[in-house]
Amino acid sequence: MKLSSFAVPILSASTAFALSKLPRPHRRxxxxxxxxxxxxxxxxxxxxxxxxxxxxxxxxxxxxxxxxxxxxxxxxxxxxxxxxxxxxxxxxxxxxxxxxxxxxxxxxxxxxxxxxxxxxxxxxxxxxxxxxxxxxxxxxxxxxxxxxxxxxxxxxxxxxxxxCPSKAPPSRRGNEPQCAAGRTMCGIPGTSTGQPWKCVDVTTDPTTCGGCLNASPFGNAPVAGVNCEDIKGVIPGTVACGNGRCIVKDCAEGFFVAPASDACIPVPEYATVDSNQQSGEAIPGSAGSIEGPKVSRDELTAALKHGAGIAIAHFGGPVGGLKTPRDVTSGIQHGTGVLVKPVEGTSAGFKATRDVGLAHGAAKSLTAGHMGAFAGTHGIRGVDGGLIPGAGTCAKGV
Known part of the structure; x- marks a missing residue:
């Protein structure tokens, strides 16, 4: 039996109506x-x-x-x-x-x-x-x-x-985990928990400061962070992270906190001369005279800019002091001290050129004095001319 052309549309319509009555999965x-x-x-x-x-x-x-x-x-x-x-x-x-x-x-x-x-x-x-x-x-x-x-x-x-034939495989992005607001997803290399990522606050976490240290399998967070605990010279537990940058509070022996409080700077050997002299250690020099280590102008200037002090202590013979360029003036910055101690057997304490100036707030401590000898300073006629108001000059004797 052949269906008429009139019956075909009716059959199609009834089929469509029947299909529309089929239950559909509920989507909330x-x-x-x-x-x-x-x-x-x-x-x-x-x-x-x-x-x-x-x-x-x-x-x-x-x-x-x-x-x-x-x-x-x-x-x-x-x-x-x-x-x-x-x-x-x-x-x-x-x-x-x-x-x-x-x-x-x-x-x-x-x-x-x-x-x-x-x-x-x-x-x-x-x-x-x-x-x-x-x-x-x-x-x-x-x-x-x-x-x-x-x-x-x-x-x-x-x-x-x-x-699940009725649905195409879900996209990977639709199944990716997400971190809460204010946290960044960073990778964890070699983890034993099976989770290769973690959500961290890169603005305050000292171990992931400023960004991720390792890429995460999800998301696209940049790898631009640092572990503040790994800073050379820092004492563990004394470093923090604020606004995505390391904040160093204390440094180990032989280091000092950088002016920006973001690193530990090694103390130069010539900056520890004073402490060595106070402990009784002698500085090698030629026979009959005592000479400090020779320091270049750039090295001295760099040390003084960080607040290092230069100490010229007394010895048992003639002294030339630390050999430093005579015209180094720009290195003496705010808070830098120059300590000149007496030399046994001589009244010479310190000799400075006229162009040696101190920045506002710095102090010159010119100390001379040994048993039975002249107490004071000698040959410093050009120092006072270089003083800026607010700096002090001190000459002591015994």
């Missing part, structure tokens, strides 16, 4: 943003006035609630149901409770990952729990809901499915 719209807070107040119905002219109180509500859960709350809460009876309209009650949440001074605006449901608590109004078979990840402080590798995603669900 994901909650991305919500407002949550802890309510602890009376539910007042201003539209219902009692015999004394006062608004009726339906009851007291004490619960942590989100806007997305108000409808379910009104359906199940005794106080809310009493308000529905008095007002005769559940929509008005829902609006009243929603207004109470948004009017909270301590209300929180929350964001949730896919496959999550708001789980408001007094301690964490923005807490959530994963649904549809997904698991919270990472377990300690979850930021996403992830389908484990041994399970399969199918039509918005995570479970033990043998196959």
């Amino acid at each position: 719209a994901p909650i991305v943003h919500d407002v949550c807070g802890s309510l602890n107040s009376d539910l007042i119905l201003n539209e219902v006035i009692d015999s004394l002219g006062r608004a009726t109180v339906a009851g007291h509500i004490e619960v942590c609630l989100c806007l997305s859960d108000v409808v379910k709350f009104v359906e199940s809460n005794i106080v809310a149901q009493e308000a529905v009876k008095l007002l005769g309209d559940h929509v008005k009650v829902e609006a009243l409770i929603s207004g109470m949440i948004t009017g909270l001074p301590t209300g929180s605006h929350c964001s949730y990952p896919d496959h999550a449901r708001a789980l408001c608590t007094d301690s964490n109004p923005c807490d959530f729990e994963c649904t549809d078979g997904y698991l919270a990840f990472p377990p300690e402080k979850p930021t996403s809901c992830k389908c484990p590798n041994h399970l399969m995603e199918c039509d918005g669900k995570c479970g033990h499915f043998k196959e």
Whole structure:
């Protein structure tokens, strides 16, 4: 039997109608943003006035609630149901409770990952729990809901499915974990926990300061950070990270904190001459005279700029002092001290050229004095001319 041309359209229409009646998988719209807070107040119905002219109180509500859960709350809460009876309209009650949440001074605006449901608590109004078979990840402080590798995603669900022909494989990006706001996802090389990444605050974490040290398998955070604990010369536990830069508080012996407090600078050998002399150590020199180490002009200037001191101590014979360029003046900066101690057997304390000047606030301590000899300074006629107001000159004797 042949079907007429008239019957074909009718058959097609009936087939389409039948297909439209087939059940479709339910897709719940994901909650991305919500407002949550802890309510602890009376539910007042201003539209219902009692015999004394006062608004009726339906009851007291004490619960942590989100806007997305108000409808379910009104359906199940005794106080809310009493308000529905008095007002005769559940929509008005829902609006009243929603207004109470948004009017909270301590209300929180929350964001949730896919496959999550708001789980408001007094301690964490923005807490959530994963649904549809997904698991919270990472377990300690979850930021996403992830389908484990041994399970399969199918039509918005995570479970033990043998196959999922009705849906194309999900994209990798749609399944990537996410870090909370203000945190960066950084890689962890050689981890034994099975999680090759972590969420950190690169503005305050001293081990990942200013950025990631290793790339993460997810996201595209730049690898531009430093581990402040690895700074050479720093004492462990005395370094911090602020605004993405290391803050050094103390340095090990032989180092001093840089002016910018971001590093430890080695103390030059010639900057420790004074401490060696005080401990009784002799500085090698030619026979019959004592000479300090020869220091270049650039090295001396660099040391003085960092606040190092030059000490010329007394010895048992003629002294030439530390051999330094006579015209080094720019290196003596604020807070730099020049200490000249007496030489046994001579009254010569310090000789300076006329162009030696000190910056404002620096101090010259010209100290001379040995037993039975002239106490004071000698040959410093040009020093006073180089002094800037505020600098002090001190000459002492015994």
